[in-house]
Amino acid sequence: MKDKLSIFIGDNCHWHYHLIRDPDPEIENQMDLLPKGSDNFALKRKHEYIAGRICAQKSLEQLGIENFRIESGTKREPIWPKGIVGSISHTKNLAISVVSSELAAIGIDVEAVLSEERFESLKSQFLTENEVELIKNDPILGTIIFSAKESLYKALYPIVETFFGFHDAEVIKFDNNSLYIKLLRQDNKFSLFNKPISIEYLKAEELIFTLIKIS
Numbered sequence: 120m121k122d123k124l125s126i127f128i129g130d131n132c133h134w135h136y137h138l139i140r141d142p143d144p145e146i147e148n149q150m151d152l153l154p155k156g157s158d159n160f161a162l163k164r165k166h167e168y169i170a171g172r173i174c175a176q177k178s179l180e181q182l183g184i185e186n187f188r189i190e191s192g193t194k195r196e197p198i199w200p201k202g203i204v205g206s207i208s209h210t211k212n213l214a215i216s217v218v219s220s221e222l223a224a225i226g227i228d229v230e231a232v233l234s235e236e237r238f239e240s241l242k243s244q245f246l247t248e249n250e251v252e253l254i255k256n257d258p259i260l261g262t263i264i265f266s267a268k269e270s271l272y273k274a275l276y277p278i279v280e281t282f283f284g285f286h287d288a289e290v291i292k293f294d295n296n297s298l299y300i301k302l303l304r305q306d307n308k309f310s311l312f313n314k315p316i317s318i319e320y321l322k323a324e325e326l327i328f329t330l331i332k333i334s
């Protein structure tokens with residue numbers, strides 16, 4: 120997994136991933152990373168939050184930034200040190216973070232591949248009609264689109280500072296390890312993003328990773 124991720128994530132950024140165990144002493148020793156108001160988080164949510172923070176702190180350490188406490192903004196966005204962009208994702212048993220001091224935006228997402236049944240029941244919520252046509256009911260391609268849209272949201276939210284939904288962007292083309300997505304929003308906030316954006320994807324051990332880097 121590490122070698123695949125290393126090639127996938129590539130240059131211009133630093134990253135770290137954590138396999139969440141049960142029990143997981145590294146997580147349990149860092150309960151102080153939880154944010155204010157998290158007393159009512161379910162245990163699973165506490166663990167994924169901490170695992171994401173551990174990854175983010177270890178990624179920042181690679182840039183020489185030690186012990187930085189990454190708070191969450193009002194829309195759950197992580198607050199990175201000045202001059203740094205970053206992103207966090209977690210699934211049931213894996214958390215990952217990427218950071219960069221060179222890029223303008225970055226977003227990462229990891230998802231378990233959707234089963235055929237789940238894909239069928241969810242697809243209208245996240246696919247446009249053209250995407251349904253493009254992927255011909257393939258749940259793996261469907262999961263890749265779902266994940267790519269979440270990566271896009273995480274990358275762009277700090278710039279556009281507004282919510283945009285799954286039908287506000289459309290995947291128009293798949294290549295071997297990447298896809299192209301175009302924003303369907305016309306409002307000014309999105310005017311910087313009027314050309315299709317490339318998003319890398321990787322399938323590893325029944326997980327789909329997507330990554331967007333904007334220079």
Ligand SMILES: CC(C)(COP(=O)(O)OP(=O)(O)OC[C@H]1O[C@@H](n2cnc3c(N)ncnc32)[C@H](O)[C@@H]1OP(=O)(O)O)[C@@H](O)C(=O)NCCC(=O)NCCS
Binds near residue numbers: 194210271276283
């Ligand atoms: C925010 C969202 C993308 C997170 O995705 P998810 O699969 O539920 O969860 P992940 O584990 O992959 O990512 C969660 C992390 O995303 C990050 N995140 C959450 N909101 C964010 C935002 N507004 N901006 C940037 N990053 C954000 C946080 O670090 C969060 O982890 P944390 O709360 O532990 O810090 C998703 O919940 C959501 O709201 N989606 C709707 C918006 C969307 O995706 N639009 C598609 C546009 S094409």
